[in-house]
Amino acid sequence: MSQVFFASARAKKWKYDDSMPGKLERLLKEFNLSKYCGPQEWVAIKTHLGSEGAHRIIRPVFLRKVVEALRTCGAKPFVTDTVRIKGLDYLDVANQNGLNHLSVGAPVILADGLYGNDNIMVKGIDILNEIAIASVIYDVPAMVVCSHIKGHIQSGYAGAIKNIAMGGVSSRHRECGWKCGRGAMHTLGEGMLSWDKEKCELCYQCMEICPLDAIKFVDDQLEWDTNKCWRCGRCERVCQSKGLSLPGNEQRFMRSLAEAAKLVLDTFKPQKVIYLNFLTEIQPECDCMPVADVPVIQDQGILMSDDIVSIEQASVDLLLKAPPLPQSFADEKQIVPGDDILFKLSERDYHLQFEAAESLGLGTRSYELIEI
Ligand code: SF4
Ligand code: SF4
Numbered sequence: 001m002s003q004v005f006f007a008s009a010r011a012k013k014w015k016y017d018d019s020m021p022g023k024l025e026r027l028l029k030e031f032n033l034s035k036y037c038g039p040q041e042w043v044a045i046k047t048h049l050g051s052e053g054a055h056r057i058i059r060p061v062f063l064r065k066v067v068e069a070l071r072t073c074g075a076k077p078f079v080t081d082t083v084r085i086k087g088l089d090y091l092d093v094a095n096q097n098g099l100n101h102l103s104v105g106a107p108v109i110l111a112d113g114l115y116g117n118d119n120i121m122v123k124g125i126d127i128l129n130e131i132a133i134a135s136v137i138y139d140v141p142a143m144v145v146c147s148h149i150k151g152h153i154q155s156g157y158a159g160a161i162k163n164i165a166m167g168g169v170s171s172r173h174r175e176c177g178w179k180c181g182r183g184a185m186h187t188l189g190e191g192m193l194s195w196d197k198e199k200c201e202l203c204y205q206c207m208e209i210c211p212l213d214a215i216k217f218v219d220d221q222l223e224w225d226t227n228k229c230w231r232c233g234r235c236e237r238v239c240q241s242k243g244l245s246l247p248g249n250e251q252r253f254m255r256s257l258a259e260a261a262k263l264v265l266d267t268f269k270p271q272k273v274i275y276l277n278f279l280t281e282i283q284p285e286c287d288c289m290p291v292a293d294v295p296v297i298q299d300q301g302i303l304m305s306d307d308i309v310s311i312e313q314a315s316v317d318l319l320l321k322a323p324p325l326p327q328s329f330a331d332e333k334q335i336v337p338g339d340d341i342l343f344k345l346s347e348r349d350y351h352l353q354f355e356a357a358e359s360l361g362l363g364t365r366s367y368e369l370i371e372i
Helices: 020-031 060-072 087-096 135-139 160-168 183-189 205-209 234-238 250-265 308-321 341-346 351-359
Strands: 002-008 042-046 076-081 108-110 119-123 130-134 142-148 150-152 156-158 215-218 221-224 273-279 301-305 367-371
Touching: 002 020, 002 308, 020 060, 020 301, 042 060, 042 135, 042 160, 060 076, 060 142, 087 108, 119 135, 130 135, 130 250, 142 160, 150 341, 156 160, 156 308, 156 341, 160 250, 160 308, 160 351, 183 250, 205 215, 205 234, 250 351, 273 308, 301 308, 308 341, 308 351, 308 367
Parallel strands: 002 367, 042 076, 042 142, 076 108, 142 273
Antiparallel strands: 002 301, 119 130, 150 156, 215 221, 273 301
8 A cells, every 4th residue: 555645725724834835845845855866866847838728737836846845855856848839839838837947946848859859769568569758758867747637538537647658758759750659649549530521510620729730621521631640539529519529449548548657657766756646726628738627626635645556546536526616617517526527527437547557567546645
């Protein structure tokens, strides 16, 4: 059984110690970071820098607390993510979302370079053949994985596993493009997009949201480029009229997430990676979408552990106890207290990723929750 430390989001006293930043400070002290990183050691703080329009990421004040705690141990931290849109634009987006050297107290850098193709190819385990891990993540000796918890088009729940699987791997490799980057995970869904002309309202949202320009309309007919498409599911998600469907193999996709997470973690020695899950501003979509809808679940707090599976299970257990928020997407979908809100929002069997991670030896779903 692993330990998971928890700081509740509720502030019951009018004291700094009872605030979220104050509790995070206590959490970081309690955890004894010096067990995980040494003096002068470079430490990656892996997070998601957000998107233009998706502002509900981990706030700079929290990342700054992690930076300060690492500096107290003598470590040299930096905040990082892999390229999602063009590298320079992604740094601009991070800055726009409030994440920069001044706000977090450490450099904010791209783990796979400005062009997103600075990566090291590693051999897969079972269903992934080979995958391009961002070179900074491959080389850095220690990492604090800071994950903003939310829903996700394909994984249903997006936490630490998804953060390092999709986010520790580059979007493309110099030679084989997206096929051995994070697209290798998407395509394990193996779905074929189908378009129902009768239902289509020609709103073109699918075309506009496609990150790879795999959809175009010619004479009001949708043309889909199957070779360009990496099956991310965005087009299906935004189609309000149900004119698009992209059936996939959920089991293989979830397993691929767990495999990629393991491949990323295997580049570290034991006891060099710790996890902070922020159950705050829990919105239905990934931070890479162009919007962040209102939260579907009230802020729960911050969890910390050195076991990735335990922290994911503890996060989900807390989320499932919370009632859906009024006026949110959950309310619109008539989700009621007691429902599995994550499943009802996405219709994805998100538990599969934890089961696969546990079977790969990444940790245990059995945990002890220690509230500070
Ligand atoms: S999003 Fe749906 S309705 Fe809009 S153009 Fe695409 S298929 Fe048609
Ligand atoms: S799944 Fe849809 S949005 Fe994603 S790459 Fe393919 S066509 Fe584009």
